[in-house]
Amino acid sequence: MTDISPLQWRKSSYSNGSGGNCIEIAELASGGTAVRDSKDPGGSVIGVSHRAWGDFVEAVRDGRLG
Numbered sequence: 001m002t003d004i005s006p007l008q009w010r011k012s013s014y015s016n017g018s019g020g021n022c023i024e025i026a027e028l029a030s031g032g033t034a035v036r037d038s039k040d041p042g043g044s045v046i047g048v049s050h051r052a053w054g055d056f057v058e059a060v061r062d063g064r065l066g
Contacts (some may be wrong), residue, residue: 007027009036010025022032024037032047033053034047035048
């Protein structure tokens, strides 16, 4: 991923603006998901497969990553 400018980023619904650990995600044309730190939008971006992102979200919702 070299050009992320066309991506439509969405901030986590749990983000409250108080400086916590928040992320932004964007859908990739390949069907995957791009993830970045919302406090550092010019920093690193991680691309993951649609399945990997779904597994991560499910694990968070189920409390398996706490």
